[in-house]
Amino acid sequence: MYKVAVIKGDGIGPEVIDAAIRVVKSVTDKIKFYEFEGGLSVFKKYGVPIREEDLEEIRKMDAILFGATTTPFDVPRYKSLIITLRKELDLYANLRIIPNFKLRKEIIIVRENSEGLYSGEGAYDSNKVVDFRIITRKGAERIAKFAVKLAKDRSTFLTFVHKANILESDRFFRKIVLDIARKEDVKVREEIVDSFTIKLVKDPWNLGIILSENMFGDILSDLATIHAGSIGIVPSGNYGEDIALFEPIHGSAPDIAGKGIANPIGAILSAAMMLDYLGLDGSIIWKAVGRYVRRGNLTPDMEGRATTLEVTNGIISEIYRLDEYEIDEVWRDEVRLGRILLEIS
Numbered sequence: 497m498y499k500v501a502v503i504k505g506d507g508i509g510p511e512v513i514d515a516a517i518r519v520v521k522s523v524t525d526k527i528k529f530y531e532f533e534g535g536l537s538v539f540k541k542y543g544v545p546i547r548e549e550d551l552e553e554i555r556k557m558d559a560i561l562f563g564a565t566t567t568p569f570d571v572p573r574y575k576s577l578i579i580t581l582r583k584e585l586d587l588y589a590n591l592r593i594i595p596n597f598k599l600r601k602e603i604i605i606v607r608e609n610s611e612g613l614y615s616g617e618g619a620y621d622s623n624k625v626v627d628f629r630i631i632t633r634k635g636a637e638r639i640a641k642f643a644v645k646l647a648k649d650r651s652t653f654l655t656f657v658h659k660a661n662i663l664e665s666d667r668f669f670r671k672i673v674l675d676i677a678r679k680e681d682v683k684v685r686e687e688i689v690d691s692f693t694i695k696l697v698k699d700p701w702n703l704g705i706i707l708s709e710n711m712f713g714d715i716l717s718d719l720a721t722i723h724a725g726s727i728g729i730v731p732s733g734n735y736g737e738d739i740a741l742f743e744p745i746h747g748s749a750p751d752i753a754g755k756g757i758a759n760p761i762g763a764i765l766s767a768a769m770m771l772d773y774l775g776l777d778g779s780i781i782w783k784a785v786g787r788y789v790r791r792g793n794l795t796p797d798m799e800g801r802a803t804t805l806e807v808t809n810g811i812i813s814e815i816y817r818l819d820e821y822e823i824d825e826v827w828r829d830e831v832r833l834g835r836i837l838l839e840i841s
């Protein structure tokens with residue numbers, strides 16, 4: 497039995513995680529879920545986004561399923577819950593898969609998840625505030641190895657996106673990435689981040705594995721979602737040495753919370769990535785989602801009129817119908833990616 501910590505969060509987080517858990521339970525009974533509270537409501541009670549005793553319990557779990565939490569700009573000392581979890585659990589690799597189920601293609605972004613401009617270190621006085629953009633040798637080496645392994649397993653290349661023409665930290669990062677890729681005989685295409693945004697918009701389907709620093713990866717992964725039909729269907733895995741956290745890359749969307757129209761697919765596919773990580777088979781869910789997206793009624797963010805419940809039920813029906821399909825109808829990358837993510841874990 498696998499133990500999975502569930503942090504639903506706020507906004508649409510609880511709605512999409514409930515949907516994801518229903519889908520997981522339709523494909524396996526090998527997971528037991530343990531719910532934990534986190535975010536602003538916990539901060540208001542205890543002065544921290546998540547209690548230390550809960551973090552201790554979470555560290556003993558096999559994986560984490562995370563919904564979404566709202567991070568206000570103006571609450572003194574409040575720190576984002578997801579950033580806190582990434583730091584506390586050292587989840588250094590953020591793998592984001594931007595799928596287009598109609599084209600049967602995907603954009604894969606590896607975002608360094610522990611440092612860069614998200615280092616949280618800096619300096620300030622009443623007239624000047626500095627956020628340090630930190631690249632360490634350890635941080636650069638481990639994310640480069642993660643991305644190079646993914647590229648090698650998929651027989652593809654790396655697109656390393658940086659600003660080394662200006663930033664010393666990216667000059668340092670670049671040398672380490674090129675060195676590790678060379679040792680593994682993986683080709684690297686270099687892109688400077690500003691001009692790369694044009695290519696990501698205009699010609700996104702032959703970019704191999706995209707690797708970038710934390711902040712650049714955050715921005716590029718949202719930009720890439722224009723090719724998925726909605727940010728609402730994009731999953732992610734935050735991998736550390738000891739545990740991994742799976743979450744949709746969308747936010748808490750307070751404007752639609754409680755209306756029953758949130759897109760559950762990002763959370764459902766994040767749960768599929770979690771199954772692969774645990775050594776179960778997430779590809780069943782990828783296949784069912786692909787079939788549903790190609791023919792089903794979708795939520796308003798994808799120009800449909802369906803509710804969260806209708807999309808979830810539709811995907812579960814596709815899962816139960818799956819034995820009608822041969823494996824060769826499956827979008828090849830879905831299956832291989834499932835196995836590869838398994839190897840990463």
Ligand SMILES: O=C(O)CC[C@H](C(=O)O)[C@@H](O)C(=O)O
Nearest residue numbers: 565566567576577578714745
């Ligand atoms: O608002 C937050 O609490 C975190 C946002 C978070 C980020 O990495 O900046 C989100 O945008 C993401 O891409 O995971």
Ligand SMILES: [Mn+2]
Nearest residue numbers: 714715718745
């Ligand atoms: Mn983001």
